[in-house]
Amino acid sequence: MRWVRIIAIAFLVVVSMSCLLANFVAPAPYAYQFRELPDASPSRQHLLGTDSLGRDRFSRLLYGTRVSLLLAPAAALFASILAALIGGSAGFVGGWLERCVMAATDLFLSLPWLFLLITVRALLPLNIAPFTSVLVTFALLGSLGWAAAARVICADARSFSRSDFILLARASGSGGFRLLWRHVVPNFKPVLFAQFWIAVPVFILAEANLGVLGLGVAEPLPSWGSLLRELESFSSMSGQPWQFFPLILLIAVISCIHLALRKQEPSL
């Protein structure tokens, strides 16, 4: 399975690099309209054709992928930090704080978070700027996605606080920030990394869901969600199968993230 992981990682690197270099790779700016060429078929000038407003689909795909691939990890990082702060402090302090935090995570986990996300996102101002909408969407994902990770980290922190090496560190005079920075944080790293990487594909899919429902990134800025929204107008009569390319790329990227993270699974 090692070669599958290598191929997956290589694919992710290629996609990420092409998106980061979208300014140089893309044949046109994402909002530029070729007004004489709406709904054009793929050609040498427009590799994936143009949309109904005459915008180059390939360029929009590159820029849209960049938005999703840059901001989903940022939101995942924010959620992981939030989970580490809340879950970590609850696990270490214990007592009433731990009970309160656990009750809060129970509450967050019992509400389907897509429901919560749609509710909050729909309540934002109507005339929101595209750049603000990107930040708000991913900030919301980050701030609502901490609960599951906080539970895991809280359990870990609880077992750390009772472990021998922490006891020894306390006995030898370590306390407060030093104890946290030198002994606790390094042991949290693997759990935090795992939670971070679990959250990235979840947030990419959540943004895509919001985008398809019209609550994601505002036009004209593209994202995977807004690109997939075009499928709503797809009909087999119009015969534009290249409209499915963003979906294929999304499936490929998420699959590669899963493959890159996959451990050896149990088998008989």
Added chain:
Amino acid sequence: MRRLAMHIARLVAVMLLGGLLGATLVRVAPGFGTDESDLDGRLSSASIQALRQSNANHENIAIFYFHYLGRLVHGDLGMSRTLGQPVRQLLADRLPETLKSVGLGLTLAWTLGLSLALAAVVSKKSYIDLFGSFLAGILLCIPAAVLAILFVITRAPARLALGLIVFPRIFTYARTLLFRTASLPHVLTARAKGIGNARVLCWHILPVAAPQLFALAGVSVSLAFAAAIPVEALCDLPGIGQLAWKAALGRDLELLVNLTMIVTAVTLTANSASDLLGHVSHAGEV
């Protein structure tokens, strides 16, 4: 009995907190108090002012929630601002539709997911495992809303989309759990003694895996309800998912609070029931 009472008390407390959280989120959102009518050029400034005044009744979230709970005790769930109908009526009309969709979806997801996982574990045929993993892997990468659109494009029954959204989670978890259980020492001993596949499965694998499978059943209800929102909104199914979508777009506080509480109640009831069943099955096994 004490456990059951504790579960019910916890359920009620979290449900009330969920409603309060939902109402608070709606209230503190920057767009609260503004709606499409603000941009409607046909309305005079006096009309817009009157509409704003009616929204201002919900300004204080504590007072709103206190009044809401008072009315709830008398069975009055309030009036939907956007749809102009009693919330109770709307819920009575739409809840059966969603329950039907969720029930059908869960039946499909569990039948497909569990039977593929069981077939992979019992038959030990790698192609079954590969097929199940591939299907689950692909479906796990498609956003629920896109799957709903694909169902609209292909004119497939939209309710089945819910099944395909929940299936990969059930298959992936059940497969891992069953594989892990099948490699436990007591199962290997049973196989070594020549006990048949069906008996090993029924007597040695499933009873051990049952508590986790029950927990998965609880979680799958929550997943199905969350997936119902994009599926019902995009496939035009008149259920509470679509209602939640309309309420969110219309900034309908009354409707949103009720929906939050109902969704929380359903999720918690499913989780508590699965928890209790898991506990009973574990106790029986011991």
